[in-house]
Amino acid sequence: MAVTRTAEHEELNRLLQQAGRSDQQAFAELYRRTSSKLFGVCLRMLHDRGAAEEVLQEIYITVWNRAASFDAAKASAITWLTTLSRNKAIDRLRQRREELPDDPRTLDEAVDEQPSPAAQAQTSQEHRRLTDCLDALEPQQRSSVREAFFSGATYNELATRCQVPLGTMKSWIRRSLMQLRTCLDS
Amino acid sequence: MNTPADEGNHNLRYAEYVLGVLDADARAEVAHEVRTSSEAATAVALWQRRLQPLAEEITEATPAPYVWARIHDALQLDAPPQAVPRKRLWDNLALWHWLGLGASAVAVALLLVVALPRRTPPPLPTTTAVAYMASTIKQDNGTTGWTATMDLQHARMVVVPAAPATLAQGRAPELWLIPAGQKPIAVGMISRDQPTTLALAPALLAQLGPTAALAVSVEPPGGSPTGQPTGPVIAKGAIGAAPETGGDKVAGNARKSTERPRV
Numbered sequence: 001m002a003v004t005r006t007a008e009h010e011e012l013n014r015l016l017q018q019a020g021r022s023d024q025q026a027f028a029e030l031y032r033r034t035s036s037k038l039f040g041v042c043l044r045m046l047h048d049r050g051a052a053e054e055v056l057q058e059i060y061i062t063v064w065n066r067a068a069s070f071d072a073a074k075a076s077a078i079t080w081l082t083t084l085s086r087n088k089a090i091d092r093l094r095q096r097r098e099e100l101p102d103d104p105r106t107l108d109e110a111v112d113e114q115p116s117p118a119a120q121a122q123t124s125q126e127h128r129r130l131t132d133c134l135d136a137l138e139p140q141q142r143s144s145v146r147e148a149f150f151s152g153a154t155y156n157e158l159a160t161r162c163q164v165p166l167g168t169m170k171s172w173i174r175r176s177l178m179q180l181r182t183c184l185d186s
Numbered sequence: 187m188n189t190p191a192d193e194g195n196h197n198l199r200y201a202e203y204v205l206g207v208l209d210a211d212a213r214a215e216v217a218h219e220v221r222t223s224s225e226a227a228t229a230v231a232l233w234q235r236r237l238q239p240l241a242e243e244i245t246e247a248t249p250a251p252y253v254w255a256r257i258h259d260a261l262q263l264d265a266p267p268q269a270v271p272r273k274r275l276w277d278n279l280a281l282w283h284w285l286g287l288g289a290s291a292v293a294v295a296l297l298l299v300v301a302l303p304r305r306t307p308p309p310l311p312t313t314t315a316v317a318y319m320a321s322t323i324k325q326d327n328g329t330t331g332w333t334a335t336m337d338l339q340h341a342r343m344v345v346v347p348a349a350p351a352t353l354a355q356g357r358a359p360e361l362w363l364i365p366a367g368q369k370p371i372a373v374g375m376i377s378r379d380q381p382t383t384l385a386l387a388p389a390l391l392a393q394l395g396p397t398a399a400l401a402v403s404v405e406p407p408g409g410s411p412t413g414q415p416t417g418p419v420i421a422k423g424a425i426g427a428a429p430e431t432g433g434d435k436v437a438g439n440a441r442k443s444t445e446r447p448r449v
Contacts, residue, residue, distance in 0.1 A: 024263050024264065027263070028254075028263075031254060031257070035248075035249050035253070035254070036246035036247060036248045036249070037244070037246050039246070039247045039248065039249040039253075040244045040245050040246040040247045041241060041244050043247050044244050044245070049383050050377075050380075050382055050383055052249075053249060053250065053253050053381075053383070054380065056249055056253055057253055057256050057257050057260065060257045061257060061260055061261060064257075064261050074231060075231065075234065075235070079234065079235070079238050082238060082241045083234050083238060086206065086241070087217075090206045090213070091213075094209070094210040094213065095210075124239060124242060126235075126239040127239040127240070127242045127243075129239075130236070130237070130239045130240060145205070146240070148205050148206060148207050149205055149206065149237060149240050150240075150243075150244070152206040153206075153207070154207055154208065154209045155207050155208075155209075156209070158207065173202070173205070173207060174198055174202075177198060177201040177202070177205065178198070180236065180237075181201070181236065184236050185236075
């Protein structure tokens with residue numbers, strides 16, 4: 001599993017680098033291999049297929065335009081791509097909230113809160129390390145961090161959703177982040 | 187000079203940025219820092235390395251084939267759009283590519299697909315389950331406003347605008363299904379300038395057929411408040427079966443009115 005995973009990651013690094021040199025075939029192959037993952041990220045955060053499709057389109061246009069700046073020494077291609085996707089999806093969320101202050105979220109895509117056993121079996125060593133550190137947090141704080149990561153919600157929105165004062169939510173998350181850093185960097 | 191406390195707070199802001207909890211203004215500030223300061227960029231990259239593994243839990247979802255066709259068009263790539271295998275009409279990039287180009291050619295071609303008698307081979311028996319249906323939704327002046335393709339098996343419809351309709355400010359187009367002799371049923375809000383994918387509820391699916399029509403009315407952005415059209419109907423179209431074959435053939439139909447044998 002680990003070997004396959006590394007080989008796959010290296011292949012993606014290579015494809016992204018080739019896309020950075022304007023290799024269209026490599027870009028098409030990169031899309032074929034990564035679009036389901038990135039679309040999953042968009043759907044999970046936006047809960048709307050149409051919006052997720054638009055953001056996915058923006059993502060790959062940005063990938064093509066910025067692939068030359070990808071540096072495999074700093075981050076793997078898949079990290080680079082998922083980071084870009086989360087950023088684009090969060091930007092879209094912020095835009096949408098400004099347009100629609102009431103935020104009528106339509107949950108037309110059922111999204112699991114927990115990973116499926118199969119998905120979990122395939123997660124990396126880094127993921128297991130992170131979940132171990134998350135498990136060391138207070139349950140409420142752990143679920144706030146997870147909700148924040150997967151929903152892209154602001155402090156305000158998280159506080160409303162969890163029905164706690166804004167200050168409480170901020171201190172939960174900040175304390176969790178500091179604890180996570182200590183745990184992960186040890 | 188930063189004191190250690192400043193540094194701690196600063197570092198937290200990068201963590202908050204990566205986690206995604208900052209509001210639009212605070213996000214924009216950090217994003218600007220990341221672009222202009224290598225220290226900020228490094229701090230953000232470190233937090234990404236720490237938190238990003240959570241993304242592995244996200245379930246994958248396959249995007250519709252027209253997304254790639256749109257990327258392909260937007261970037262004006264010249265390699266063939268072959269990232270997705272071509273199998274059924276729905277999955278045929280050529281079709282999406284071509285629908286995406288809009289214009290009245292789409293209307294003409296779809297009409298031909300739907301309306302032309304098939305010469306060779308003879309028509310399939312009508313008992314064959316129809317997997318796709320299509321509709322050209324025309325405006326009063328005769329130009330095509332939207333084309334709709336319905337995938338019955340997956341209970342979804344993609345509505346592609348051809349010529350963007352001009353609407354009053356603060357109004358949006360809503361799509362309706364009108365079964366023969368019955369009241370309109372709301373299908374959903376559609377976009378004037380982008381393809382829209384709509385899920386088809388079982389009640390809607392049951393009504394899709396050659397006797398039903400699609401219509402677009404002008405409504406408030408959230409849709410008609412009454413459940414029935416409240417604004418003027420600006421476009422309508424009949425529904426017909428779409429063939430379950432390659433898109434090349436569909437395009438070919440427009441020009442040559444000939445068909446290749448079914449595969």
